[in-house]
Amino acid sequence: MTEANSVLAVTMPGPQLSIVLPIFNEAELLPQLYARLRRVLDQLRLPCELIFVDDGSRDASLAQLRAMQRHDGRILIVELSRNWGHQAALSAGLATAQGDAVVMMDADLQDPPELIAELVAAWQAGAQVVVAERRSRAEHGPRRWLTAAFYRLFGYLSDFPLPDRGGVFCLLGREPAQELRRLGEVNRYLPGLRAWIGFPAAAVAYDRAGRERGRSRQSLWRLLRYGFDAVFSFSYKPMRLSILIGLVIAGLALLGAAVVVIERLRGAGLFHQPVIVGYTSTIFAVLFLGGVQLVCLGLIGEYIGRIYDEVKARPLYIVRRLHRAEPDRAEAERGGSAANPL
Ligand code: UDP
Numbered sequence: 001m002t003e004a005n006s007v008l009a010v011t012m013p014g015p016q017l018s019i020v021l022p023i024f025n026e027a028e029l030l031p032q033l034y035a036r037l038r039r040v041l042d043q044l045r046l047p048c049e050l051i052f053v054d055d056g057s058r059d060a061s062l063a064q065l066r067a068m069q070r071h072d073g074r075i076l077i078v079e080l081s082r083n084w085g086h087q088a089a090l091s092a093g094l095a096t097a098q099g100d101a102v103v104m105m106d107a108d109l110q111d112p113p114e115l116i117a118e119l120v121a122a123w124q125a126g127a128q129v130v131v132a133e134r135r136s137r138a139e140h141g142p143r144r145w146l147t148a149a150f151y152r153l154f155g156y157l158s159d160f161p162l163p164d165r166g167g168v169f170c171l172l173g174r175e176p177a178q179e180l181r182r183l184g185e186v187n188r189y190l191p192g193l194r195a196w197i198g199f200p201a202a203a204v205a206y207d208r209a210g211r212e213r214g215r216s217r218q219s220l221w222r223l224l225r226y227g228f229d230a231v232f233s234f235s236y237k238p239m240r241l242s243i244l245i246g247l248v249i250a251g252l253a254l255l256g257a258a259v260v261v262i263e264r265l266r267g268a269g270l271f272h273q274p275v276i277v278g279y280t281s282t283i284f285a286v287l288f289l290g291g292v293q294l295v296c297l298g299l300i301g302e303y304i305g306r307i308y309d310e311v312k313a314r315p316l317y318i319v320r321r322l323h324r325a326e327p328d329r330a331e332a333e334r335g336g337s338a339a340n341p342l
């Protein structure tokens with residue numbers, strides 16, 4: 001800890017560091033997660049708050065969090081009214097966080113808590129945004145190549161660079177966190193938004209482990225949607241591409257029509273064939289163009305659907321209850337260590 005920070009720690013009320021963790025049916029992981037977090041936080045010796053966002057878990061996650069909270073005043077639980085999804089849960093945590101620095105990370109131990117120390121060190125050295133970049137990832141099969149394909153596509157489509165190894169895991173200083181809170185779009189892709197707000201970012205590399213237990217809580221379909229959100233909320237290129245494809249096809253069709261008309265006027269068949277040879281080519285052209293049109297309509301639909309979502313301006317999530325620790329315990333323990341309830 002720098003001298004300035006340690007002075008702050010003594011004189012300023014409230015947490016310096018907020019850690020935001022979205023939780024959806026992670027009961028079997030929570031003890032391990034909490035033990036590792038505690039070890040890291042106790043070493044850091046910063047006043048901190050641990051914000052667990054319960055995203056409509058249907059297992060014992062909430063009860064376990066409440067039990068943890070009874071022994072650790074640093075814990076704050078944001079209970080959402082239902083399952084709102086990973087990005088919404090993170091946003092709820094970000095909105096609640098009061099620290100000068102906010103760490104966002106997944107709770108499934110794919111993002112190692114031990115890295116928080118490095119993120120904080122980079123922040124204390126002056127970086128306002130610190131992104132944890134994976135050196136390697138442990139996923140296999142379709143998830144792995146879908147993710148790789150997605151990052152390539154995003155790199156091509158996006159008008160500004162996105163670090164292709166950075167996911168959700170990051171630390172945001174006070175200003176970037178505040179700017180990110182101001183962005184209220186419904187279809188969110190936080191790593192993209194984080195790159196969009198700017199600020200010089202530092203990177204810390206790590207090896208991304210596999211999920212510690214259980215299956216991914218995100219279905220493949222949700223992951224695809226997430227990818228679509230990333231592409232459509234950061235780029236007009238798909239629409240521009242469809243205009244280009246339309247122009248090329250229309251140009252070719254005009255050229256073809258001109259050739260047929262000229263041949264007809266000259267009274268000869270194309271390549272000495274009768275002009276109208278049948279409907280194979282017609283059917284092909286109609287089907288092909290119909291397909292292209294449907295794809296383009298679908299693309300436009302993706303944008304319009306998102307516009308509709310934004311116009312409705314519904315909240316990103318609804319908080320059912322905010323569980324705070326009892327005040328005196330919170331006061332006594334914020335910044336200090338706590339007894340282990342588990
Ligand atoms: N999560 C959530 N709501 C959801 C799905 C997931 O809060 O609807 C949480 C989950 O508990 C975990 C994090 O988001 O802490 C990442 O989820 P997961 O590991 O299942 O996703 P993946 O790593 O496969 O993208």
Ligand code: MG
Nearest residue numbers: 106108110211
């Ligand atoms: Mg995961």
